[in-house]
Amino acid sequence: MNYELTAKVLLLLPLFSALTILLLHKLLREASVYVSLGSAIICLICSVRLLLSPPSGDSMEGMLLPFLNLPGLKADFGYILDKQAIGMMFIVTFIGFLVHLYSTAYMKEDDARPRFFGALSLFMFSMTGIVLSSHFVMMFVFWELVGLSSYLLIGHWFKKPEAADAANKAFMTNRIGDFGFMIGILCVWALSFVGTISDKPTTTHALAAPEQLLATKMANSPTAVTTEGADYTGDIRFSTLATTYPKSSSSSIPGWLLTLAALGIFMGAVGKSAQVPLHVWLPDAMEGPTPVSALIHAATMVAAGVYMLVRAQVVIAASPLAMDVIAWTGGITALLAALMAVQQNDIKRILAYSTLSQLGYMVMSVGLHAGEAGMFHLYTHAFFKALLFLGAGAVIYACHHEQDIWKMGGLKDKTPMTFVTFAIGTLALMGMPFMSGFFSKEEILLAAKHECWGLLTIGVITAFLTSFYMTRCVVVTFFGKARGEGANHAHEAPMVMLVPLMLLAAFSILSGYGPVAEKLKALKPHGPHGDGAGLVMGLSIGVFVLGALAGLKLYWGKDKDPLNIPLFANRFYIDQIYAMIVKIFQDRLAWIVTAMDTIFADGLAARLPTAVACRVGRTARSLQSGQLQGYGFVFGAGLILAIYLMTR
Amino acid sequence: MITLNHYLVVAAMLFAIGLAGVVARRNILTIYMCLEMMLSAANLTLVAFSRFHLHDGLPDYHAQALVFFTITVAAAEVAVGLAIIVALYRARQSVDVTTVTKLQG
Amino acid sequence: MPAPLFYLLAFITLGFGLLVVLARNPVASALSLVMCFSGLAALFVTLDAYLIGTIQVLVYAGAVMVLFLFIIMLLDIKEEEKKGQRLTAVVGGMILAAVLTLQLTSMAGSFPLAKTKLDDKPLDISAASTAAKDKNHPLHSMQMIRKDLDAGKLPDTALMGQTLFDQYPLHLQMMGLLLLVGTVGVVVLSRRDTAKEESKGA
Numbered sequence: 001m002n003y004e005l006t007a008k009v010l011l012l013l014p015l016f017s018a019l020t021i022l023l024l025h026k027l028l029r030e031a032s033v034y035v036s037l038g039s040a041i042i043c044l045i046c047s048v049r050l051l052l053s054p055p056s057g058d059s060m061e062g063m064l065l066p067f068l069n070l071p072g073l074k075a076d077f078g079y080i081l082d083k084q085a086i087g088m089m090f091i092v093t094f095i096g097f098l099v100h101l102y103s104t105a106y107m108k109e110d111d112a113r114p115r116f117f118g119a120l121s122l123f124m125f126s127m128t129g130i131v132l133s134s135h136f137v138m139m140f141v142f143w144e145l146v147g148l149s150s151y152l153l154i155g156h157w158f159k160k161p162e163a164a165d166a167a168n169k170a171f172m173t174n175r176i177g178d179f180g181f182m183i184g185i186l187c188v189w190a191l192s193f194v195g196t197i198s199d200k201p202t203t204t205h206a207l208a209a210p211e212q213l214l215a216t217k218m219a220n221s222p223t224a225v226t227t228e229g230a231d232y233t234g235d236i237r238f239s240t241l242a243t244t245y246p247k248s249s250s251s252s253i254p255g256w257l258l259t260l261a262a263l264g265i266f267m268g269a270v271g272k273s274a275q276v277p278l279h280v281w282l283p284d285a286m287e288g289p290t291p292v293s294a295l296i297h298a299a300t301m302v303a304a305g306v307y308m309l310v311r312a313q314v315v316i317a318a319s320p321l322a323m324d325v326i327a328w329t330g331g332i333t334a335l336l337a338a339l340m341a342v343q344q345n346d347i348k349r350i351l352a353y354s355t356l357s358q359l360g361y362m363v364m365s366v367g368l369h370a371g372e373a374g375m376f377h378l379y380t381h382a383f384f385k386a387l388l389f390l391g392a393g394a395v396i397y398a399c400h401h402e403q404d405i406w407k408m409g410g411l412k413d414k415t416p417m418t419f420v421t422f423a424i425g426t427l428a429l430m431g432m433p434f435m436s437g438f439f440s441k442e443e444i445l446l447a448a449k450h451e452c453w454g455l456l457t458i459g460v461i462t463a464f465l466t467s468f469y470m471t472r473c474v475v476v477t478f479f480g481k482a483r484g485e486g487a488n489h490a491h492e493a494p495m496v497m498l499v500p501l502m503l504l505a506a507f508s509i510l511s512g513y514g515p516v517a518e519k520l521k522a523l524k525p526h527g528p529h530g531d532g533a534g535l536v537m538g539l540s541i542g543v544f545v546l547g548a549l550a551g552l553k554l555y556w557g558k559d560k561d562p563l564n565i566p567l568f569a570n571r572f573y574i575d576q577i578y579a580m581i582v583k584i585f586q587d588r589l590a591w592i593v594t595a596m597d598t599i600f601a602d603g604l605a606a607r608l609p610t611a612v613a614c615r616v617g618r619t620a621r622s623l624q625s626g627q628l629q630g631y632g633f634v635f636g637a638g639l640i641l642a643i644y645l646m647t648r
Numbered sequence: 649m650i651t652l653n654h655y656l657v658v659a660a661m662l663f664a665i666g667l668a669g670v671v672a673r674r675n676i677l678t679i680y681m682c683l684e685m686m687l688s689a690a691n692l693t694l695v696a697f698s699r700f701h702l703h704d705g706l707p708d709y710h711a712q713a714l715v716f717f718t719i720t721v722a723a724a725e726v727a728v729g730l731a732i733i734v735a736l737y738r739a740r741q742s743v744d745v746t747t748v749t750k751l752q753g
Numbered sequence: 754m755p756a757p758l759f760y761l762l763a764f765i766t767l768g769f770g771l772l773v774v775l776a777r778n779p780v781a782s783a784l785s786l787v788m789c790f791s792g793l794a795a796l797f798v799t800l801d802a803y804l805i806g807t808i809q810v811l812v813y814a815g816a817v818m819v820l821f822l823f824i825i826m827l828l829d830i831k832e833e834e835k836k837g838q839r840l841t842a843v844v845g846g847m848i849l850a851a852v853l854t855l856q857l858t859s860m861a862g863s864f865p866l867a868k869t870k871l872d873d874k875p876l877d878i879s880a881a882s883t884a885a886k887d888k889n890h891p892l893h894s895m896q897m898i899r900k901d902l903d904a905g906k907l908p909d910t911a912l913m914g915q916t917l918f919d920q921y922p923l924h925l926q927m928m929g930l931l932l933l934v935g936t937v938g939v940v941v942l943s944r945r946d947t948a949k950e951e952s953k954g955a
Contacts, residue, residue, distance in 0.1 A: 626750060627746060627749060628748065629672070629673075629674070629745065629842050629845075632667070633845045633846075636671060636849040636853065643857070647856075647860050647863075649872060650756055650872075651867065652864065652868075652869055653867040654759065654763070655796070655800070658763045658767065659857075660853070660854055662789075663853065664849070664851070664857070665767065665771055666770070667846070667849055667853060668774060669846070671846035672774065672842050672847070675779055675830070677779050677783075677825060680821075681773055682773065684786070684813070685770055685773060685786065688789075688790060692797070695802045695805055696800055697866075698802070699800040699801055700866045700869055700874060704884040704885075705876055706876065706907075707801055707802065709912050709913060709915075710916065710920070712802055712805055712913060713913070713917055713921055715805050716805070716913070716917065717921075719805075719812055720928045720931075721931065722813075723932075724934075725935075726820060726821075728942070730821070730939075731938070731939040731943045733828075734827070
């Protein structure tokens with residue numbers, strides 16, 4: 001099997017599809033849907049083949065396209081095919097393909113379908129780019145590209161002001177995270193010099209700070225940078241991080257720099273994976289079409305943060321402080337988002353907060369030195385959350401674009417297939433024993449138990465809340481009687497939409513088991529976590545049952561929400577607080593800018609030249625009197641001057 | 649005795665008088681006459697130089713040919729200029745140049 | 754040439770020239786200019802430029818000035834009012850005239866021939882006659898001119914004609930064209946816009 005060709009196809013085919021649709025959508029019209037779908041199918045076939053016959057030695061690397069080649073930084077577009085990449089690639093292409101298929105039906109009445117599928121292809125390109133990335137710079141490039149395609153897709157219905165605002169919000173919030181990511185990458189780059197130099201004891205001890213190391217290294221001779229160390233000197237490749245990156249702070253490397261690098265990298269993940277405090281964009285992103293929410297804002301893109309953190313595990317592991325920050329950020333996100341989900345009424349928003357909560361789990365597990373557990377949860381979560389979103393899409397479709405769960409109800413008879421698959425996804429998410437979510441969640445909780453009791457508590461509470469709000473969601477949506485016009489006339493979604501649901505439902509169950517899980521598991525198991533597995537298993541089953549019972553008890557047969565907790569419903573007022581902070585800063589900034597504007601722009605830059613020009617103009621104007629005699633006088637004076645100059 | 653210098657001084661004074669008239673007077677016809685005067689002053693210098701630069705004992709007729717041309721051009725110019733003055737008068741009912749300030753910036 | 758004659762002619766020329774500028778009545782100005790040009794023509798004659806002098810009288814003092822007077826009468830131009838006369842213009846004009854005169858006068862003395870007396874440099878017609886005998890001389894083939902020269906007379910008009918037609922034929926034709934263009938221009942300028950007039954009348 002030609003791995004390089006496969007990698008190229010995976011990366012470039014979606015790009016080709018996106019460009020074709022972009023350039024020829026007028027010509028292709030309906031056909032652009034099939035262009036996009038075709039590229040998704042081929043990508044899926046490629047990644048399945050990769051999954052079935054992975055490269056020997058579990059990892060291989062290669063070059064795709066020369067990009068940057070500077071002294072001290074060689075960053076060509078390359079690919080890396082290891083277990084993590086192949087597993088993630090399967091998720092991306094599989095769910096991507098199903099979403100493409102689902103969208104052909106879901107978006108049938110949309111006039112802008114070519115644009116939608118073009119953006120979808122662009123997203124596939126960007127996402128495969130992230131997955132294949134062999135180093136930080138390439139990942140950053142595609143990182144930005146997914147941001148762009150996410151922006152395009154959230155704002156697909158840009159005529160709706162909410163959608164346009166949500167797209168802007170997502171993009172800007174991600175900017176903050178990406179800025180930190182960039183700082184992190186620069187730090188990693190600088191530190192990688194230290195890693196290579198520290199092999200040579202002569203230079204290491206003479207210098208204290210990596211900046212100085214870098215400076216002297218650059219100053220000594222630029223040729224040394226390129227020739228020394230064979231090909232890479234300033235190394236940002238993932239594959240060599242383990243050997244070149246400093247393991248922990250030593251005399252030559254200050255701890256704060258390692259922490260800065262780790263937190264910078266983590267900040268990128270905070271933005272992309274919507275962790276507190278940058279989580280605000282994800283719920284709003286639900287304004288996009290539902291298949292997009294399933295693909296981008298549940299299964300793949302938001303998980304890219306976790307994927308990246310696991311890739312850069314060496315970097316973050318070098319700083320214990322950063323690890324704690326990451327674990328607690330994840331834990332707090334998980335808990336807060338679960339609390340917010342309890343009081344949401346919009347079916348997609350419930351799922352969005354649930355996604356936030358599960359992403360919090362994954363991040364927490366990365367912070368707990370259990371990246372492989374995080375990745376495993378990422379995989380299982382991708383299946384059942386995509387299933388839930390697509391199921392929600394089918395429900396919304398069935399109820400004629402009604403999204404409020406209190407206006408649904410009694411759908412289990414009208415849309416049986418949707419109900420069954422949605423229920424499977426819900427059970428998987430709740431962590432019912434023998435479903436995939438159970439296994440992955442348990443691994444995370446196990447890791448938490450070993451590292452920190454506080455986080456275990458948070459994890460367990462979150463699991464309880466998850467069980468509770470998902471029960472609420474299902475009970476209110478599918479049981480009871482129809483409470484809205486849309487629900488009265490609900491009808492089952494077409495087969496094209498149901499097939500993806502069934503496939504995903506199958507994977508939601510299977511992905512926790514034997515061969516499938518083994519294929520997908522990114523990394524080698526972290527080693528036995530020792531005992532306590534029984535305790536954790538007991539706990540998670542306990543909270544699952546408790547949450548489900550509480551949900552059933554509270555919501556069975558109810559027509560409106562018996563609970564009313566404004567704090568949760570209003571999402572802890574975080575959006576409002578942000579708006580206030582932004583407003584205060586904006587006012588201050590506006591004041592300063594106004595002052596600057598009045599003094600510099602208006603005063604020095606505009607008024608002063610204007611005044612000078614006016615004066616000069618007025619003076620010059622008086623010369624232009626229009627009086628013939630005046631001109632005669634000037635002519636005579638000029639004549640005299642000319643004669644004077646000639647006879648001088 | 650009369651030298652070339654005498655003629656040149658007369659020409660210079662005539663030219664200066666003409667220039668003074670152009671600058672000082674407001675009647676456009678007078679100004680025009682003064683212009684003709686300046687032109688004639690220039691002709692005088694040409695003729696004077698031609699008389700003093702003898703070729704084989706004869707005046708320099710090239711200079712006089714130039715004077716001939718100058719007078720011809722001046723005649724044409726007077727005709728056109730007077731037509732313009734007439735047109736101006738029709739438009740403004742005045743020949744006072746101080747009222748003609750269309751070129752004022 | 755007797756010096757008093759020159760001074761008389763110069764006085765006439767300059768004095769009437771000054772009157773042109775000073776006279777308030779345009780008719781007086783025009784008539785003064787006639788006198789000024791006549792004096793100038795006489796000065797040309799003292800310089801042995803008989804044809805130019807004649808043309809000056811015919812074209813300038815005659816045709817052009819008649820044209821001026823005609824226009825003055827046609828437009829019925831009154832005396833210039835005194836009140837509008839601006840002091841600055843007058844002073845400016847005077848200063849300009851004074852400076853220019855001084856400048857040109859001081860410059861005139863510096864020419865190589867400036868101090869040459871007119872009587873010290875008479876026309877030498879016999880020399881011209883001798884020179885014309887040379888086969889390469891432009892006047893060699895001009896029988897009439899040579900006859901006059903041999904007879905000791907100055908064939909001024911013939912010489913002028915010879916110069917113009919022999920050496921400046923193209924320029925002469927261009928002059929003709931210029932006069933034609935001038936004529937057409939005058940017609941265009943002075944033609945009333947009949948269509949406009951009619952529409953106004955109707």
